[in-house]
Amino acid sequence: MPAYTLKRTFVAFLILIVVSGLTFSLSHLSADPALTIGGEQASEEDIQAIRKLYGFDRPIHVQYLDWLGRALSGDFGESYHYKQRVFDMVSERIGRTMLLGTLAILFALVVSIPLGTLAAMRPNSITDRIALFIAVLGQALPTFWFALMMIIVFGVWWRWLPISGHTQWANYVMPTIALGYYATPALMRLTRAGMIEVLASDYIRTARAKGLSPASVLFKHALRNAIIPVVALAAVWFGFMLGGSIVIETIFNLKGIGWLSYDALLRSDLPVVQAIVLIFASFYVVLTLLADLLNAYLDPRISVR
Amino acid sequence: MTDTGAARSLVFRQRQTAEEILEPSPWSKLRRRILGNHSFLIGAIILAAIFAVAILAPLLAPHDPYDQDLTKRLTNPFWHEKKIDPEHVFGTDKVGRDYLSRLIYGSQISLLIGFSTMLISGVIGTVLGVTAGYFGGRVDMVVNFVINTRLAMPVFLVAMAAVVAFGASLTVVILVLGLFLWDRFAVVMRSITMQARDLDYVKAARAMGCSTPYIIVREIFPNVLSSLTVVATVEMANAILLEAALSFLGFGVQAPTPSWGLMLNEGREYMFFSPWLLALPGVCLFMLVLAINLFGDGLRDVTLERER
Amino acid sequence: MSGTILEVENLSVDIPVAAGMLHPVRGIGFSVSRGETLCIVGESGCGKSLTSLAIMGLLPKTARRNADRIEFLGRDIRNLREREMARLRGGSMSMIFQEPMTSLNPSYTIGNQLAEVYLRHVEQSRAAARDRAVFLLEKVGISSAASRLGQYPHQLSGGQRQRVMIAMALMCGPELIIADEPTTALDVTIQAQILHLLAELQREFRMGMILITHDLGIVARVADKVQVMYAGKTVEEGPCETVFDAPMHPYTQGLLRCIPIPGRTRRGERLGSVPGIVPNLVGELSGCLFRNRCDHARDACAGMRDDEPTRMGDGHAYTCLRAPGEISGELQAAEAP
Numbered sequence: 025m026p027a028y029t030l031k032r033t034f035v036a037f038l039i040l041i042v043v044s045g046l047t048f049s050l051s052h053l054s055a056d057p058a059l060t061i062g063g064e065q066a067s068e069e070d071i072q073a074i075r076k077l078y079g080f081d082r083p084i085h086v087q088y089l090d091w092l093g094r095a096l097s098g099d100f101g102e103s104y105h106y107k108q109r110v111f112d113m114v115s116e117r118i119g120r121t122m123l124l125g126t127l128a129i130l131f132a133l134v135v136s137i138p139l140g141t142l143a144a145m146r147p148n149s150i151t152d153r154i155a156l157f158i159a160v161l162g163q164a165l166p167t168f169w170f171a172l173m174m175i176i177v178f179g180v181w182w183r184w185l186p187i188s189g190h191t192q193w194a195n196y197v198m199p200t201i202a203l204g205y206y207a208t209p210a211l212m213r214l215t216r217a218g219m220i221e222v223l224a225s226d227y228i229r230t231a232r233a234k235g236l237s238p239a240s241v242l243f244k245h246a247l248r249n250a251i252i253p254v255v256a257l258a259a260v261w262f263g264f265m266l267g268g269s270i271v272i273e274t275i276f277n278l279k280g281i282g283w284l285s286y287d288a289l290l291r292s293d294l295p296v297v298q299a300i301v302l303i304f305a306s307f308y309v310v311l312t313l314l315a316d317l318l319n320a321y322l323d324p325r326i327s328v329r
Numbered sequence: 330m331t332d333t334g335a336a337r338s339l340v341f342r343q344r345q346t347a348e349e350i351l352e353p354s355p356w357s358k359l360r361r362r363i364l365g366n367h368s369f370l371i372g373a374i375i376l377a378a379i380f381a382v383a384i385l386a387p388l389l390a391p392h393d394p395y396d397q398d399l400t401k402r403l404t405n406p407f408w409h410e411k412k413i414d415p416e417h418v419f420g421t422d423k424v425g426r427d428y429l430s431r432l433i434y435g436s437q438i439s440l441l442i443g444f445s446t447m448l449i450s451g452v453i454g455t456v457l458g459v460t461a462g463y464f465g466g467r468v469d470m471v472v473n474f475v476i477n478t479r480l481a482m483p484v485f486l487v488a489m490a491a492v493v494a495f496g497a498s499l500t501v502v503i504l505v506l507g508l509f510l511w512d513r514f515a516v517v518m519r520s521i522t523m524q525a526r527d528l529d530y531v532k533a534a535r536a537m538g539c540s541t542p543y544i545i546v547r548e549i550f551p552n553v554l555s556s557l558t559v560v561a562t563v564e565m566a567n568a569i570l571l572e573a574a575l576s577f578l579g580f581g582v583q584a585p586t587p588s589w590g591l592m593l594n595e596g597r598e599y600m601f602f603s604p605w606l607l608a609l610p611g612v613c614l615f616m617l618v619l620a621i622n623l624f625g626d627g628l629r630d631v632t633l634e635r636e637r
Numbered sequence: 638m639s640g641t642i643l644e645v646e647n648l649s650v651d652i653p654v655a656a657g658m659l660h661p662v663r664g665i666g667f668s669v670s671r672g673e674t675l676c677i678v679g680e681s682g683c684g685k686s687l688t689s690l691a692i693m694g695l696l697p698k699t700a701r702r703n704a705d706r707i708e709f710l711g712r713d714i715r716n717l718r719e720r721e722m723a724r725l726r727g728g729s730m731s732m733i734f735q736e737p738m739t740s741l742n743p744s745y746t747i748g749n750q751l752a753e754v755y756l757r758h759v760e761q762s763r764a765a766a767r768d769r770a771v772f773l774l775e776k777v778g779i780s781s782a783a784s785r786l787g788q789y790p791h792q793l794s795g796g797q798r799q800r801v802m803i804a805m806a807l808m809c810g811p812e813l814i815i816a817d818e819p820t821t822a823l824d825v826t827i828q829a830q831i832l833h834l835l836a837e838l839q840r841e842f843r844m845g846m847i848l849i850t851h852d853l854g855i856v857a858r859v860a861d862k863v864q865v866m867y868a869g870k871t872v873e874e875g876p877c878e879t880v881f882d883a884p885m886h887p888y889t890q891g892l893l894r895c896i897p898i899p900g901r902t903r904r905g906e907r908l909g910s911v912p913g914i915v916p917n918l919v920g921e922l923s924g925c926l927f928r929n930r931c932d933h934a935r936d937a938c939a940g941m942r943d944d945e946p947t948r949m950g951d952g953h954a955y956t957c958l959r960a961p962g963e964i965s966g967e968l969q970a971a972e973a974p
Contacts (some may be wrong), residue, residue, distance in 0.1 A: 035474070042478045051490060166570050167594060169611035176604045224585035230693055234754040234805070235727035236341055238719075244753075248744050261739040267483040271574050286578065289489050297490055304483035325899075 036309045039165045043305040044095070044298070051294045056080075085093055087207045091298070092251055106289045110299045114281055118303070120190050120271070121280030122230060125200055125265045129258055131204030137251065140215025142241075143282055144223065144250075155216065159209040168271045170200035175275070177312045188277035199276045207261040211241035218250035225249075259315035263308035353373055369627020375620035383436040391416070392427035394434040394587045400636050401425045406605055419609060422595060428606070431587040438588040439569050439617055442503055446568035447561050449507025454514020455557065459545060461515070462522025469519070476515050484509050485571065489580045497583050502575060506568050518553055525552040555628075562625030566618045573614055589614050642813050642845040643692070643709050643730075644668040646706035649869075650687050652699055657920045660924075661687050663869040664944060666706075669813065669845040676856040676877070677849045678892065679866035685849045688733075688866075689815045692847075693732055694722040710812060728758035731806035733835075735818040737799035741790035747774075748786025749819070758809045766808075773804035777834060796827035803835065807842065814839065815847045820855070853896045857881060862952070866887045868916055868926040870943055875953030885947070885955040885964050887931045898912070934958060946950060 051057075058074040059066070075081045079090065094101065100110035135158075143155040155184070178198060179187035189195045222228060223246055231245040269282030277283070281300050288296035382389060402425045414421070417498075417611040419428040461472035492507045525531060531548045575581030576590030584591060589610040596606030650662040662684040669675045677685045692709075694717070709730065716721065726732075734740045742750060751773070758952035767786065774782035777800040790798055799819060806814055816835060820828035836859045839846045843929050848859060856863055860877040865888065873886040884890045908930050916926050925931075928938040930951075937958055946954040949961060957964075 035477075039474070039481050043481050046478075046482070047487065047490070050487070050494060092709065159623070160619070164566075164615050164622055166573055166611060166614050166618070168574050169607070169614065170598070172593065172600065172607050173611065176600055176607065180604075181602055191368050226734060226736050227742040229695065230734065230740045230802075230805075231742070232723075233693060233726055233732045234757070235723040236753065236757055237723065240753075240757075244745075245742050249742070252744075267485045270485055270489070271578060274578060285486055286489075289493050289580070292493060297486070301483060301486055301490070304486060305481045308481045308483070 029155055029317060031318055032313055036313045039309055040302070040306055041092070044273035044302050045088060047298055047301045048091060049084060051298060052080075052084055052087065057292075057294050060294070095299070095302060100302075101295040103288070103293050103296050105288075105293045108160075109245070110295045113284065113296060114299055114303065117280050117284050119280075120278060121266060121269050121282055124196060124203065124269055124273070124278065124280060125262055127196055127200040128204035128265050129207065129262045131200050132207040132261065133254075133258055135204070136208045137247075137254065140212040140254075141219050141247065141250075144216045144219030145242075147220065155212055159212055162205055162209040165205070167202055167206045167268060169204065169273060171198065171272055171275045174198045174202060186270050190278045190280070195276070195278060199272050202275075203272050204308065206268060207265065211254055211257060211261070214254050215250060218253055219246060222246045222250045229314060253317060258314040259311040259318075260308075263304070263311050266307055268305050361635055366583070368623045372620045372625070372627055373624030375616060376624050379436050379617055379620065380440065382433055383440050386433050388436055390427075390430035390433045391418070392430040393583055394426060394430040396426060398425035403599065403603055405603075406609075420603075420605070422592070422606065423599065426585075431592060432609060434587040434591040435592065435610065435613060436617070438499070438582060438586060439572070439614070441499075442506070442572045443569045443621075445503045445566040446506040446510060446572075447565045447571050449504070450511035450568075451507070451514055451557070451561055454507070454511030454560075455518050455553075457511065458515040458518025458520075459522045459549065459553070462519040463526055463541070463545060463549065465523070465526075472515065472519065476512055479509070479512050482509075485574065488571070488575060489578070492575065492580045497580060499582050499586065502572055502581050506571055508535065510568055510571075513560050513564060517556055521553045521556055522549055525549045526592070528552070537603050559625055559629045562628065566621040566625070569614070569618060569621075639672050641708075642670050642690045643708060643847075644706060645692065645704065648688065648691060648702070648704040648707065650684070650691050650696065650968070651701045651703070652697070654919065660918050660922060660950055661869050662691065663918075663922070665864075665866065665869075665871045667864050667871075667874065668930070669847060671812070671845055672840070672843045673861045674839060674846045674848055674859055675862045675864060676860035677847060677866060678851065678853060678856055680851055683866045684869040685866050689732065689817050689847060689849055693726055693730065693815065694719070695726075695732075718835045724758070727754045727811075728807075728809045729811050729831060730813040730815065731809070731811045733799070733802050733806050733814065733816040736822050737795050737802055737822060740802055741798055741808040742783075743790055746787050746789055747793070747801055751786070751801070754805060755808045769808060773807050774801070776838065777801070777804045778805070778830075779804075796831065799823060799827075800834070803831075803838070807838065810842065811844060813845045813847070815849070817849045818851070819848075820850075821850075842963055851891055857896075858874050865892070868922075869918055870956065871946075872925070872927065872957070873953075873955040874946075875949070876951060879949075879951055879953045883953075883965060885949070885953075885961065886927075886957050887933055887957075888927050889955070 058071045058078065058080050061078070062071050062074050079087060082090075091101070098111055100114070102108065103110055103113060106113065139151070139155045139158070143152040146152060175187045178184045185197050186192070186194050187198075198268075228241060228246055233243045236245070243285065266282070269280060270286055271282075272278070273280050273282035274286045281303065285297060286298040287293075288300070367503070398421070401414055401421050402423055404417055404420045404425075405412045406420040406428070407413060407418050409420075417427050417429065419432065422428055422431065457472050457475065461469040488502075488505045488509060492501055495501045495505075526549070528548075531544060534544050534548050540615070572581055573590030573593070576588045577594045579594060582588040582591055584595070593607055594611040596603070596610070599606050645668065646666040646694050647664045648666065649660065649664050652659040652661060660683075665684075665688060667675060667677075677688065679685050687696065687700070691700075691704075692707065694714075696702055702715075704715055705711070709725065711974070714725065717725075729753060741747075748767065749768060751770040752763065755766040755769055755965075756763070759769075770786060771782045773841075774785060779785055779797060779800055785793075790801075793801065799822075803819075819835065820831050823831060832855055835846070835848070848855070850856065856877065863873075863875060863877050863880045864871055865873040865886065867888050873884065874878060875890045880889065881893070884893050916929065924939040925934075925941045925943055928934040929940070935958070941958055943956050946956045947961065949953045
């Protein structure tokens with residue numbers, strides 16, 4: 025187990041280096057940050073001065089290593105536009121995005137695990153059909169359009185929920201549903217498939233032969249094994265959801281880091297964009313790492329394999 | 330542990346395995362009962378209809394989708410009682426363009442994006458996957474790392490950044506999405522190639538001294554073709570949804586192109602009084618993606634059953 | 638003291654399948670007394686596993702069970718609710734399965750899985766459950782039992798897992814233990830050990846045991862009574878000794894020719910086999926179903942009533958048209974040098 029953890033952590037770290045390097049070069053090779061900082065009125069001399077000041081005249085790999093070194097210590101530089109420390113801008117807003125992502129994945133799990141389990145227990149029943157309907161619909165429904173439709177119905181027509189902001193809990197209801205619904209079909213399919221497989225397994229027959237109560241058979245023996253892959257997938261989806269939060273936060277004007285990245289891109293504010301890409305990538309990498317380690321813990325066979 | 334074994338365990342476990350991607354949907358039986366084994370057919374019919382609309386757009390569209398008429402802005406669709414214009418069945422947008430015509434032409438954009446992205450990513454993913462699967466060992470380890478790196482990148486954000494960097498246009502959107510959405514292709518191709526490599530006649534071909542490219546093209550490729558088609562449908566739907574989202578945020582196709590995502594963007598400010606400006610393009614997107622999904626699921630059932 | 642634990646009469650199992658109704662078990666009956674081992678023998682697909690699942694109430698949902706009588710410890714258990722049935726299972730009747738590799742839940746420790754059955758049926762005392770688990774693990778021959786409680790199934794070998802399964806079946810001191818091919822999935826050397834262990838524990842705890850197997854070599858070593866099943870029917874039953882000495886049904890004779898019996902099979906002698914395959918059990922069935930594989934088949938076999946066995950006394954009975962005299966004459970002829 026320690027060797028396994030170490031190897032996985034090393035690879036995760038390597039991936040982050042490559043991702044950040046790619047983003048850094050992408051943004052720096054394509055646009056001249058000095059022009060962004062200087063603005064339209066800047067003269068050629070000003071631009072030169074800015075290049076020198078920010079170190080843009082150095083080779084790109086030197087700039088990257090410099091940036092990476094600082095980033096590792098939490099210093100993501102200063103926003104070109106707001107002239108604020110990127111670290112402060114991000115840390116002020118990241119909580120909202122995390123809250124939204126957590127709520128959304130919880131929503132998805134709360135919908136998909138019971139539905140998937142019920143569907144698996146009675147294949148072809150009404151429940152199974154409802155689950156199928158939700159899955160087929162969910163897979164084809166554009167998230168942002170779903171969000172817009174919710175705004176029209178619940179925000180504009182019925183006025184049940186606020187349509188923008190982040191100050192009260194009600195602000196999170198629609199974004200949570202919009203973002204969470206996106207992950208529901210995949211999680212539900214996996215729960216259903218896993219439950220059907222596990223319920224037919226020999227150890228469930230053993231559990232029943234031991235005379236355990238149906239609840240114990242289902243929750244202790246079946247569900248735990250069936251949700252191992254669901255847990256892993258949910259972790260991965262949490263990573264995807266942070267990406268999805270860009271659209272959702274923008275639509276609902278919920279000012280988390282998804283919204284911030286949209287705003288920064290509109291202003292070509294490279295340090296902010298780079299920081300957020302790195303944060304999203306780290307989240308994905310760390311989550312998949314944790315999911316794998318959790319898997320190895322829940323299912324002791326994995327780390328042996 | 331063998332060399333490859335050690336190498337493989339070093340790299341992330343694939344996030345979604347080829348089996349998971351190719352596995353017939355667990356509801357396929359149920360769906361068959363509901364749709365009478367015609368999910369493939371239904372998907373194909375809707376898809377063919379949308380194709381026909383896209384190709385025949387100049388004949389079908391009552392107006393030029395770019396034709397503005399500022400005297401007839403935001404007229405209502407036919408189901409309203411007031412402020413309707415018989416010439417514009419679905420009404421007009423904020424600069425008086427015929428909404429139906431724009432919806433019709435929008436199908437061209439979505440299909441164009443879907444297909445071109447699928448082709449680019451399909452080529453990249455297949456080359457990577459087949460290479461990794463065929464050669465194994467170190468090559469496989471490197472490709473695996475590349476796949477996992479790609480998966481760690483927040484696609485949407487990086488795509489937006491790339492659009493900012495290279496300028497927003499249809500070509501840039503297609504290229505960016507094409508360069509990003511190859512991961513499923515690679516995962517599936519890698520795993521299937523690995524299986525195909527061990528088939529007896531492939532081994533025989535190797536033993537007879539056939540060249541590697543010959544073996545890959547003549548012996549392995551026919552084996553992966555049906556899975557390739559299934560993944561292609563998944564990725565096409567994905568690309569269409571991503572383009573719509575990008576255009577909706579203003580980081581995709583630019584005005585005045587009639588893209589459904591862009592129409593959603595333009596209609597947003599009128600959502601209070603003219604909600605159909607949002608509803609209609611969304612329904613179009615939904616139908617197209619639904620059709621592709623049904624088609625792909627059906628195809629998966631049909632081809633995988635045949636192979637068993 | 639030697640009371641009857643389980644009495645089954647005319648048990649049948651029907652399963653609806655796409656092609657019609659499948660009749661895997663077609664009216665069998667038997668009884669098991671305290672301290673007695675009943676072996677149910679037959680080829681795979683003859684309905685012997687479904688018979689055991691039918692007694693335990695563990696049949697698949699679609700299967701239907703019918704019986705004139707299933708009496709367990711003097712109590713009719715045919716119409717028990719699922720909840721009452723669950724009280725019996727693992728408590729006074731337990732079962733050991735064929736697949737030790739997959740019959741234990743991979744996510745829980747051995748100790749957890751052993752204790753839970755005790756906590757369910759006997760008493761809510763973790764300490765008592767633990768002591769019982771350690772005692773039984775030692776009984777089934779697992780070394781350093783106490784430290785094994787924290788291990789997961791994948792850390793044990795197949796033989797050890799089957800030992801754990803046996804210990805689990807014994808946790809609540811059952812009256813009846815049903816072992817469904819408990820050694821089939823194991824190495825040959827381990828098979829003997831496990832079998833020996835089962836027989837020993839059965840004697841020690843004076844349980845009734847139903848041992849289901851296709852291996853007549855096993856039967857010869859442990860059985861008190863034998864029941865030979867073919868195509869869902871009992872074709873021959875009786876005390877072990879009698880059946881082995883004077884098998885009456887052609888199928889039993891065929892099976893016995895397949896195994897080397899110490900002292901009877903000569904060195905270098907070719908072992909026999911029963912050619913042909915088990916018939917399809919879907920739809921209406923009539924006559925002796927063994928007739929298409931039988932050397933002695935005649936026209937009348939197709940019309941035979943298969944629910945009226947020929948009784949020989951001593952509990953020995955068989956279902957065949959041939960008269961006892963005809964068969965025993967043949968047997969003696971075969972044994973003569």
